[in-house]
Amino acid sequence: MCSTCGCGEADVRVTTPGAASDAAGHGHGHGHGHGHDENHSHDESHSHDHVHLEQDDELRTHTLELEVAVLAKNDGLAARNRAWLAERRITALNLMSSPGAGKTTLLERTIAATDRAVSVIEGDQETLFDAERIRKAGARAVQVNTGAGCHLDATMVSRALEQLRPERDSIVFIENVGNLVCPALFDLGELRKVVVISVTEGDDKPLKYPHMFAAADLVVINKTDLLPYVDFDMERLTVDARKLNPLVQVVPVSAKTGENLDAWLTWLT
Amino acid sequence: MHELAIAESVVSTVLERTGGRVSVVRLRVGRMSGVVPDALVFCFELAAAGTALAGATLEIEEQAGLAHCRDCDTDFSMRDAFLLCDCGSADVELLSGRELQVTSVEVV
Ligand SMILES: Nc1nc2c(ncn2[C@@H]2O[C@H](COP(=O)(O)OP(=O)(O)OP(=O)(O)O)[C@@H](O)[C@H]2O)c(=O)[nH]1
Ligand SMILES: [Zn+2]
Numbered sequence: 553m554c555s556t557c558g559c560g561e562a563d564v565r566v567t568t569p570g571a572a573s574d575a576a577g578h579g580h581g582h583g584h585g586h587g588h589d590e591n592h593s594h595d596e597s598h599s600h601d602h603v604h605l606e607q608d609d610e611l612r613t614h615t616l617e618l619e620v621a622v623l624a625k626n627d628g629l630a631a632r633n634r635a636w637l638a639e640r641r642i643t644a645l646n647l648m649s650s651p652g653a654g655k656t657t658l659l660e661r662t663i664a665a666t667d668r669a670v671s672v673i674e675g676d677q678e679t680l681f682d683a684e685r686i687r688k689a690g691a692r693a694v695q696v697n698t699g700a701g702c703h704l705d706a707t708m709v710s711r712a713l714e715q716l717r718p719e720r721d722s723i724v725f726i727e728n729v730g731n732l733v734c735p736a737l738f739d740l741g742e743l744r745k746v747v748v749i750s751v752t753e754g755d756d757k758p759l760k761y762p763h764m765f766a767a768a769d770l771v772v773i774n775k776t777d778l779l780p781y782v783d784f785d786m787e788r789l790t791v792d793a794r795k796l797n798p799l800v801q802v803v804p805v806s807a808k809t810g811e812n813l814d815a816w817l818t819w820l821t
Numbered sequence: 822m823h824e825l826a827i828a829e830s831v832v833s834t835v836l837e838r839t840g841g842r843v844s845v846v847r848l849r850v851g852r853m854s855g856v857v858p859d860a861l862v863f864c865f866e867l868a869a870a871g872t873a874l875a876g877a878t879l880e881i882e883e884q885a886g887l888a889h890c891r892d893c894d895t896d897f898s899m900r901d902a903f904l905l906c907d908c909g910s911a912d913v914e915l916l917s918g919r920e921l922q923v924t925s926v927e928v929v
């Protein structure tokens with residue numbers, strides 16, 4: 553957590569692998585509306601408090617109605633990202649999954665198979681591995697390392713977009729941190745949310761992680777090449793996902809063999 | 822532990838609007854919001870420590886999930902996260918349950 557203001561973003565790093573100089577690590581005060589003037593009013597109120605305490609023993613309180621969304625700041629910044637992307641006709645997709653479901657492999661395949669320009673924002677707690685893989689596959693990538701953070705938020709994506717500078721009419725994939733819980737809560741400004749689940753994880757995931765599946769526009773079932781070796785009921789997964797999200801689309805693929813990749817590419821366009 | 826990120830947002834939201842002379846922070850948390858109230862209370866203490874909100878109490882009002890079925894035109898309360906009406910229809914709209922709001926604070 554940030555020792556100056558406790559905002560929990562101190563460890564976030566945004567890096568372009570292969571770039572001449574890496575961007576500054578600590579993104580404080582950058583698209584981060586934390587307001588250091590708030591300390592001001594805090595100091596004032598503090599002295600106020602003291603006077604108050606000295607003058608009467610009885611502390612009186614009054615209720616202040618706020619009615620404000622806890623994530624209002626994130627949602628506001630996400631809306632700005634969304635508008636920025638829309639102006640440039642850029643399609644941004646937020647890819648979420650458990651660790652190792654095959655997001656990066658799917659992206660490597662997609663980069664090779666699509667005509668549209670693609671760039672990628674890679675979210676991981678540590679390492680530049682995924683961004684390097686994307687670069688080798690032929691697309692530009694920016695790595696966001698969240699440190700202890702278990703999800704991307706709109707501030708991180710805004711910083712990453714500034715470094716990535718995606719071209720007009722292109723696709724930006726945002727590979728979220730591998731985690732099926734909280735990425736669902738944070739709007740990044742994406743056009744669509746995609747959940748990737750692999751057949752080795754079991755078909756009970758929608759019921760265990762209802763919020764993720766409720767938020768998804770598309771569920772990709774990956775690693776179908778392994779279906780002969782695991783008990784995975786495609787029908788059950790689809791039925792359960794639709795109980796949470798009646799309109800959700802489901803596309804089975806194998807990012808390894810390329811099986812049914814066309815269905816995914818069609819959804820993309 | 823996304824409750825920590827949520828708790829940090831609560832702290833900064835309240836500090837921005839009050840400057841911190843606050844003894845109680847009240848939240849409305851929907852049962853379909855994906856946030857666990859007990860975990861949030863725990864994280865709020867951590868997030869508030871070292872700020873002007875240190876020592877403030879977090880009070881959580883839970884909001885039940887309520888949905889409307891467009892097929893049989895009735896409202897029903899949700900037992901789980903399934904958007905399914907007892908009539909069998911999935912043409913269901915969530916009316917409440919996803920809230921995550923700071924409703925009020927007690928200013929000292
Ligand atoms: N058999 C099989 N293996 C796959 C498939 N897709 C990915 N894998 C393997 O699964 C492992 C994880 O794949 P990644 O693409 O790194 O998964 P990821 O979701 O990006 O992982 P994180 O970024 O760490 O969350 C690798 O060993 C891949 O080779 C597939 O369709 N079939
Ligand atoms: Zn900060």
Ligand SMILES: [Zn+2]
Nearest residue numbers: 655656682727
């Ligand atoms: Zn990856």
Ligand SMILES: [Zn+2]
Nearest residue numbers: 702703734823
């Ligand atoms: Zn998280």
Ligand SMILES: [Zn+2]
Nearest residue numbers: 890893906908
């Ligand atoms: Zn009904």
